[in-house]
Amino acid sequence: MLSPRTGLVLLVLGLLLYPLILSGPFYRDIGVTFLLAAISASAWNIVGGYAGQVSVGHSMFFGLGAYTPLLVYTQWGWPPIAGIPIGIALAIGLAVVIGMPTFRLTGHYFSMATIAVAELIRIFFGTWDWVGAAIGLQGPAVARGWWDLTFRSELPYYYIFLGVLAVVLLTTAAIERRRFGFYLRAIKASERAAKSLGVPVRRTKLQALALSAAFTSVAGSLYVIKTGFIDPDSAFGILISVQMVIVAALGGAGTLFGPLIGALILIPSQTLTNSLFGGGGSGLTYILYGGIIVLIARFEPGGLLDLWHRLSPQLRKRAHV
Amino acid sequence: MLFALIGPNWLVSRFRAGAIIRQAGRIGLAGSCGRCQTAAADCGWAQVPMMVVVQVIVGGLLLGAIYALFSSGLTLIWGMMNFINFAHGEFVMLGMYVAFLTVVWLHGGPVVFGIAAALALFVLGVGIYVSLIRHVIRGPMLSQILSTFGLALLLRYTAFWIFSANFVSLPQTSLAGTIKLGGIFLPVAQLVAGATAIVLTLALHLLLTRTTIGSRLLAVAEDRAAAMLMGIRPDRMQALAWGLSAGAAGIAGALMATAYPWSPSVGETFGLIAFVVVALGGFGSVLGSLYAGLIIGLIQAMSAFWLGAIYKDIVVYGLFVALLWLRPQGLMGKARI
Numbered sequence: 043m044l045s046p047r048t049g050l051v052l053l054v055l056g057l058l059l060y061p062l063i064l065s066g067p068f069y070r071d072i073g074v075t076f077l078l079a080a081i082s083a084s085a086w087n088i089v090g091g092y093a094g095q096v097s098v099g100h101s102m103f104f105g106l107g108a109y110t111p112l113l114v115y116t117q118w119g120w121p122p123i124a125g126i127p128i129g130i131a132l133a134i135g136l137a138v139v140i141g142m143p144t145f146r147l148t149g150h151y152f153s154m155a156t157i158a159v160a161e162l163i164r165i166f167f168g169t170w171d172w173v174g175a176a177i178g179l180q181g182p183a184v185a186r187g188w189w190d191l192t193f194r195s196e197l198p199y200y201y202i203f204l205g206v207l208a209v210v211l212l213t214t215a216a217i218e219r220r221r222f223g224f225y226l227r228a229i230k231a232s233e234r235a236a237k238s239l240g241v242p243v244r245r246t247k248l249q250a251l252a253l254s255a256a257f258t259s260v261a262g263s264l265y266v267i268k269t270g271f272i273d274p275d276s277a278f279g280i281l282i283s284v285q286m287v288i289v290a291a292l293g294g295a296g297t298l299f300g301p302l303i304g305a306l307i308l309i310p311s312q313t314l315t316n317s318l319f320g321g322g323g324s325g326l327t328y329i330l331y332g333g334i335i336v337l338i339a340r341f342e343p344g345g346l347l348d349l350w351h352r353l354s355p356q357l358r359k360r361a362h363v
Numbered sequence: 364m365l366f367a368l369i370g371p372n373w374l375v376s377r378f379r380a381g382a383i384i385r386q387a388g389r390i391g392l393a394g395s396c397g398r399c400q401t402a403a404a405d406c407g408w409a410q411v412p413m414m415v416v417v418q419v420i421v422g423g424l425l426l427g428a429i430y431a432l433f434s435s436g437l438t439l440i441w442g443m444m445n446f447i448n449f450a451h452g453e454f455v456m457l458g459m460y461v462a463f464l465t466v467v468w469l470h471g472g473p474v475v476f477g478i479a480a481a482l483a484l485f486v487l488g489v490g491i492y493v494s495l496i497r498h499v500i501r502g503p504m505l506s507q508i509l510s511t512f513g514l515a516l517l518l519r520y521t522a523f524w525i526f527s528a529n530f531v532s533l534p535q536t537s538l539a540g541t542i543k544l545g546g547i548f549l550p551v552a553q554l555v556a557g558a559t560a561i562v563l564t565l566a567l568h569l570l571l572t573r574t575t576i577g578s579r580l581l582a583v584a585e586d587r588a589a590a591m592l593m594g595i596r597p598d599r600m601q602a603l604a605w606g607l608s609a610g611a612a613g614i615a616g617a618l619m620a621t622a623y624p625w626s627p628s629v630g631e632t633f634g635l636i637a638f639v640v641v642a643l644g645g646f647g648s649v650l651g652s653l654y655a656g657l658i659i660g661l662i663q664a665m666s667a668f669w670l671g672a673i674y675k676d677i678v679v680y681g682l683f684v685a686l687l688w689l690r691p692q693g694l695m696g697k698a699r700i
Contacts, residue, residue, distance in 0.1 A: 096508040098449070143688045150447045153508050154638050155687050157449075161635055162680035169673045230504075280631065284516060287509065295505055328520040335513025339499050343506035 053302075061200045070196035076309040077203035078265055082282075083289035083301035084210045085257030090287065091295035092214075092223065093250040094230030095145075096153050099160030100286050103133040103255040105277030107262030109167070112179035112272055121190050122181055126263045133259035134252045141248045157280070164278035178273025181266065192270065199268045206264060207302075210257050214298055226250055230296065258286075281328065288331055291338050294345030303346060418547045419668045420661060425549075425557030427660015432560040433615035433633065434640035434652040435567050436608035442647025443584045443604045444500060446507065450491075450515035452634025454609045456522060458484055458616025459625050466533055473538055473555070473621060480617035481610045488609025492602045515634065522627035532624035556618035561653070567611060568649040580604055584647075632676070639683040 061070050086100050110132065111125030140159055144152040168176045182190050193199065217223040225246045228236040237243045266272045276282070293304030315327055342349055437451045458480040465476035491514065499510045538552040571577040582590040583600040591597055619625070640659050644651030659679060667675040 090505070094504050096505055098508065098512055140684075150441075150445075150508070151687065153449075154447060154642070155684065158635055158638060158680050158683050161631075162677060162684065165673070165676050165680075169677070284512075287512070291505065291509060325520050325523050328516055329524060332513045332516030332518075332520060335509050336495065336517060337513075339502075339506035339510035339513060340495055343499075343502050343509075 057204060061197055067196060070200060072310060072313055074196055074199050074203060074268065075313075076305050077200065077207055078261060078268075079285060079289050079309050080302050080305040081203065081207050081210055081264070082258055082261040082286045083293075083305060084207070084214060085254050085261060086286040087254075087290045087295060087297075087301050088214060088217070088226075088257070089247075089250045089254040091290055091297070091300065092217070092226040092230065093247055094226075094296070095247055095251065096287070097156040097251075097254075097283070098153050098287060099156030099158070099280075099283050100254075100258055101278045101280065101282035102136060102156070102160040102163050103258035104262035104265070104282050104286075105160075105163065105167070105274075106132045106136065107259030108266040108272045108277045109173060109179070109262075111263050111266050112181050112270075113173060115181055116174075116179055121186075122267050123263075126260060129259040129263050130256045133255040137252045137255035138248065141251045145244050145247045145251075157283075160278055160280065160283060164274050167278060168274040174273070176274060178271060178276075181270035183270070192267075199264075203264055206260060211298065211302070213253075213257075218298060222246065222249070227296075284328075284331060284335075288335055288338075291343075291345055292334065294347030297345070297347050300345055300347050307346070414546050419664050421547060421549065422553070423661040423664025424657055425553050425660070426664065427657040428557040428560040428564070429615050429619050429656075430636055430640055430660050431653045431656025432564045432618070433612040434637040434644070434656050435564050435649045436611035436615075437637045438641045438644065438647055438649060438652045439567070439571075439604055439611075440608045441641065443580065444601060446496070446500060447511070447638075448608070449508070449511040449634065450518060450630075451608075451612055451637050452632065453515050453518040453522075453630035454484055454488070454612035455616040455619070455633045456625070456627060456630035457487070457518065458613030459620040459629070460522065460526060460616075461613065462617035462620040463531060463533060476620075477559075477614055477617045481614040484613025484616075485606040485610035487613075488605040488607075489602045491609070492605035496605065497598065497601075515630070519627055519630050522630075526627055528626055528628065530624045530626045533620050538621050550622060552622040556622050560615060560618055563611070563614065564649065564653045564656075567607070568653070570607075571649060576603070635683075636679065639679055639686075642683055642686050 061073050064070075064073075082100070082104060086097065089095050090097050090100075107126070107129035109125075110129035111122035114120040114125040114128065115122050136159075140152075140155055144155045167173050173179065182192050217226070225236070225241045228239070228241050229243055229246060233243055262277065266277075289304040289308055290301045291304070292308055293302065293306075294300030312327055315330060338345065433451065433455050436454070437448060440446055440448050440451075461480040461483045462476040465471045465479045469475070471479065495510055495514070499506045538555055540551050541548050542551055542554070543549075544554075569577075571580060579590070579595045580600050580603065582593065582595055583597045587597045590600075636659065640652050640655045643658065644653070644655030659682075662682065663675045663679055666678040670678070
C-alpha cells in the first residue's frame, strides 16, 4: 500500500509531467479540461462540500468571471486578465446578495435560490446588448503581447491552470486545519448544535460562499481566456453548475482531494463517451450525469474517497491473510 | 449544440404581445397605439384598448391556474416531509408526453389522456419515493438535494433523446375552436384546461383538509412518530403524497398540452416557476399555491405584454429573489427555520 505522502508526491509529479509525456494536442486538451473541472469543483467544494450548503447554480459565479475578461477587452481594449479581479469582486458581491437572505433559512432555500438566480442571470445576459446578448463576446484573435495570454499551444494554459489549482487546494487545506474549517464542518453536521456552541453560523456560511464564489469566478476567467469566446449558455448554463456538483460529489464532497479524484475519473470518461457516440453524444453524456448523480445520492453520498476509506482496511486485512 | 436548445422562452409564441394586438386588430379591437402607430409592447403604457387588457389578464389567469395545480404538488411534498423536489417540472413535462402518446397511439380524447397522464405519473411518483426518496430522506442534505436534481437531469435528457428537441403540440382534439365571451376571444382548450386546473387544485385542498386520508397525511407531516403510534403507516402516507404530487404535475401537463406547444426543455422552466409559486404561496399551503399560481400567471402575461416576451421570466425570477429577501415564508405560509 502507498503511504499518503508517496501518493501525494506521485500525484504532483504525474500532473507536472503529464503534458510532456502525452504531448499530443488531444491529450493536452483533456488535461486542460480536467484541470478546469478540478478547479471549479474544488471551489464549489468549499461551500457545497465543507459547509454542506448545496449550490446548484454556481454557474452564476463562473459566468461572471467568464464575462468580465472579454467585456473589458471588447469595451475598453484592456488585456483580458484585467477582468479577473473585476469578476472576483462581482462574484463576491453576488454571493453576499444571495447568501444574506437565504442563509437565515434551511439549506433548501439556498439551493432553490441559487438555481433561480443563475437562470435569471442567464436570461438577462441573453437580452442585454452591452454584453453581446445571445451572441456573446469574442476575445483577441491574435495576441497583442504576452499579457493577452493568447497562446497557440495548450502547454502554457496547462501550467497556468495547474498553478491556480494548487492555490485553490492549498487554500482549502489551510482552511481544513483552521478554526474556520472546523466551523464549516460543525455547521454541516448540525446547524443548531453549531449555533448553540457559539459558532457564528450565518457569517461563516457567507464567508465560505464568498470564497467559493471568488475561486469559481477565477475558473470562469481561465476558461474564457483559453477559449476566447463566451455566450450566455456556456457561461451560465445549468450544465456548468451540474458539472461542478457531480465532479465534487463523485470524488467526495467535503474532502480535499475529492474533486480532483472526481475530475480524474469523469473528464476522461466523458471524452470517451463523446467520441464513442459521436456528435449526438452530448445528450447521452447528460443522461449519464443524471444517472451517476442519482446513484451517488442513493448509495454513496460520501463519494468514491469515502468508499475507498471503508474498503481499503478490509482489502489490506485480506492481503495479510 | 445542446446548450442552445435549452431556451426558456417556449411560451413566447403564445404570448407575444404583438400577436395579440394583431389578433385584436383583426377582430376589430383597434390594432395599434394611437400616438405612435406601433404595437403596444413597443411604446409602453399606450392607449391599449380595454378589451385587449382583459384578454391578456384572462389568458394569464388561465395559465396561472395550471401553474397552481402543478405547484400544489410541490408544496404538498415540502409540507409533508420538508423536501424539495427538483424534478417536479420534469413530471409536468412527462405528463405532456404521456398525453401526446395517448392521443397518437390510442386516439384517446381529453378525458382519457388526462386520466392516463395522472395515473402514469402517480405510479412514477410512488415508484420514485419507494426506490429513491425513502432512502435519501434521512441522509445528508447533499444526497437529498442531489437525488432529485440528478433525477431531473436523467428525465430531461432521456426525453431529449427519445422525443428530440423539437416542439410538438397535440393533434387536433375535440377541444379545438374559439369562443367569444363578453367581448374577448378564448380558445376552448385554454378555458377548459384553466377551469379544470382550478377545480383539481381545490379538490386537492379539500382532500387534505376534509377527508380521513387527508388527516392521516397531515398527521404524518405534523409528527411522524406520533402518527405511527396512532396506527398510521408513515411510509405509505408519504408514498401516497409523492403519488398525488406527481399525479397533479402529470395532469397539469396533460391540461397544458391541450392548449400550448412544448419540448423537453419546458421541465426546467416549470420547475423554476413551481419554486416561485410555492415561495409566494407559502411552503406547504395548497390554497396558497392556488392564489400564488394565479398571481404568477397574471404577472407573467402582463410583463410579456408590456415589457416584451423575453422579460416575463426575468420578472418572475426577480420576484422570487425579492421574496427571499422580504418574506421568505411566503404570503400565507409560516416560517420554517
